[in-house]
Each structure stands twice: as structure tokens, then as C-alpha cells.
Amino acid sequence: MVIQIPKETSPRPFLKWAGGKxxxxxxxxxxxxxxxxxxxxxxxxxxxxxxxxxxxxxxxxxxxxELINTYCCVRDNVEELISLLKEHKKQHNRDYYYSVRNNSPSSALEKAARVIYLNKTCFNGLYRVNSQGKFNVPLGRYENPNICPEDLLRVASAGLYxxxxxxxxxxxxxxxxxxxxxxxxxxxxxxxxxxxxxxxxxxxxxxxxxxxxxxxxxxxxxxxxxxxxxxxxxxxxxxxxxxxxxxxxxxxxxxxxxxxxxxxxxxxxxxxxxxxxxxxxxxxx
CATH class of the missing domain: 3.40.50.150 (Vaccinia Virus protein VP39)
Known part of the structure; x- marks a missing residue:
């Protein structure tokens, strides 16, 4: 599959991350x-x-x-990942956020889509887990979060190739x-x-x-x-x-x-x- 990369675009982080450089x-x-x-x-x-x-x-x-799985999915299956993120975007609201946060899917792609969805919609883009290893960041206050940054993900995929x-x-x-x-x-x-x-x-x-x-x-x-x-x-x-x-x-x-x-x-x-x-x-x- 040939990935179409927007012109004049360089790879850059697709996740918000505490302490990002x-x-x-x-x-x-x-x-x-x-x-x-x-x-x-x-x-x-x-x-x-x-x-x-x-x-x-x-x-x-x-x-x-979970982070490593997400990078692997961005590198190897970016178009399938984008499709899943589009579904998250369609359904996003407060109740949906907490439903996704509290339930971890089984497939690698669904897990990666969950990580990106939560990262784009949680408070300050934090990644934090409790002593049981469960993600516990509350919903952020965003009017229109960029849940599915298609071009950014495609460029990152090419950069990770x-x-x-x-x-x-x-x-x-x-x-x-x-x-x-x-x-x-x-x-x-x-x-x-x-x-x-x-x-x-x-x-x-x-x-x-x-x-x-x-x-x-x-x-x-x-x-x-x-x-x-x-x-x-x-x-x-x-x-x-x-x-x-x-x-x-x-x-x-x-x-x-x-x-x-x-x-x-x-x-x-x-x-x-x-x-x-x-x-x-x-x-x-």
C-alpha cells in the first residue's frame, strides 16, 4: 500500500505526552x-x-x-487504525469516553485506537495509571478534540517505517x-x-x-x-x-x-x- 504524504510535512509526535521534548x-x-x-x-x-x-x-x-503497541500499529496498519479512530470520533461524548476508559479491547489495533482516542480527549493529554495498571485520567474540557489526525498519523507511519x-x-x-x-x-x-x-x-x-x-x-x-x-x-x-x-x-x-x-x-x-x-x-x- 502506498501512503499519500502531504507535501512540506515532516514527521512529528502524534501523541500528547507529559515531558514531551x-x-x-x-x-x-x-x-x-x-x-x-x-x-x-x-x-x-x-x-x-x-x-x-x-x-x-x-x-x-x-x-x-500499550504505547509500544500503538507505535507498531501506526507503523504497520495506519489506515485500519484511522478507520477505528473515525468511529471513536463519531461516538465521542462524556459517557462514551468513560466507557472506553473503563474497558480494554482485545485486538492490537483496537487497543492502539483506544490509546490515541483517550490521549486526544483526556485531561491535558496525560498518560497515568493506578497501582493496578489501569488508565485513570478524567475527561478533558475540549470542544472539538482532534481525535483522528489522519495526515499526522500517515506521516508518522512513514517516519517509523x-x-x-x-x-x-x-x-x-x-x-x-x-x-x-x-x-x-x-x-x-x-x-x-x-x-x-x-x-x-x-x-x-x-x-x-x-x-x-x-x-x-x-x-x-x-x-x-x-x-x-x-x-x-x-x-x-x-x-x-x-x-x-x-x-x-x-x-x-x-x-x-x-x-x-x-x-x-x-x-x-x-x-x-x-x-x-x-x-x-x-x-x-
Missing amino acids: SRLIQQYIPYFPKSYKTYYEPFLGGGAIFFYLQPTTAILTDINA HAEIQQADFTEVLNRATGNDDFVFFDPPYHPINNTSYFTAYSANSFTKKDQELLRDTCAELASRGVRIMVCNSNSEFIQKIYTEINFEIHTIKATRSINSNIKNRGMIDELLITSFKDFYLPKQ
Whole structure:
């Protein structure tokens, strides 16, 4: 099947995602490696960096099984997925939203359509589950949500065509990335900078300090092989300390925080971009 792609359109995220990196890409550009062959993104989320870079070879993974299934369906069966989303669009109302939220279908395509439908209609486009792993975000206040962005999905499908997509823990990258032809971009759940900045739970298990340290150790091992590493995280003393211990470069990025229980704590904040290499792209003069 030939997918008709609108002219002058580049692949970009088709899901709204907490902590998405679309607005930060311009600040990241000077720090991307000059060259690499295989790109890895072990915390895929909305995939903004992958869609921007469009690497020839990419290994995309995430622990979230529903997210990975959705990416696979967008890549492999986008027209069937669009048909299902059109049906969701026709039936959308408050009662329908909660019916879909509370009932998980059996087929992969129906599950993917459910994820996208809920993402486009839930509050703030959050993905959050309870301790039983059930999606629990309430309905958002949208007059006309874009439930079936056909062109966006088709372009994303084409962008994902050559990507390998798998459900996996982030440490699995240790089994694949081996040298300086590899570039790994890590965008983990951020370490909280205060008691109001906790964002619960992207998956049924929260990302703890021990997980952050395991990620740091994973980065250290990859860097010892010559793998190029970039890591995003909060500007916290803990994160600065653990990456300073392994002599990584730490850079400050300006970001906009839009999710916080205290509205006064929303707005511009500093985040960290951490790298294991120094052969950056230089900003154009």
C-alpha cells in the first residue's frame, strides 16, 4: 500500500505526552553528536527527538506495552487504525469516553485506537495509571478534540517505517549499543525537585532513586564502550551529583513546566541535558 504524504510535512509526535521534548529541540541541536549510525531511544514517550532526527537506523523501546503497541500499529496498519479512530470520533461524548476508559479491547489495533482516542480527549493529554495498571485520567474540557489526525498519523507511519520498535526495560540497550557508531537518547521520568513535582505513575511502577542510579550506571557502561549518550532530567542536586561522579558534561536548558499540583510552580524552569561526549554540533553563526 502506498501512503499519500502531504507535501512540506515532516514527521512529528502524534501523541500528547507529559515531558514531551518538541519545544526543547532547538536548545538540544548544538549538543547532538556530529555523526552516528544507530539511534536508540529507550524511553520513547512521544518520540519528539526521533521524529526530528529521522535517523536511518533506529531502535525504539519503552516499558509501556500499550504505547509500544500503538507505535507498531501506526507503523504497520495506519489506515485500519484511522478507520477505528473515525468511529471513536463519531461516538465521542462524556459517557462514551468513560466507557472506553473503563474497558480494554482485545485486538492490537483496537487497543492502539483506544490509546490515541483517550490521549486526544483526556485531561491535558496525560498518560497515568493506578497501582493496578489501569488508565485513570478524567475527561478533558475540549470542544472539538482532534481525535483522528489522519495526515499526522500517515506521516508518522512513514517516519517509523524503518524503525525497530519493542517493549523493553531501558537496561536492554546494554545488549545492543556497543561503540561510537551508536547514539542513545535517554528521557527518563524526571527526579522530583520538590514534594509538589511528583508525577505519578506513567507505568504501574514508579521510577525511584535506585532506578535513577541504575540509569546512571547504564550510561557509564555505555560511555565506556564509546557510545554517545544524552540524558534529560530535572535540575536537582541528586541528578547533578550522580552524573558529576562519572564525569559527564552537564548543561542547563530552559523549559516550560505545565504540569504541577501548585499553579504557582508552573512556568519557566531549568532542566539538565547531560552528555558523555564533546564533539557537538556548533551553533550556526
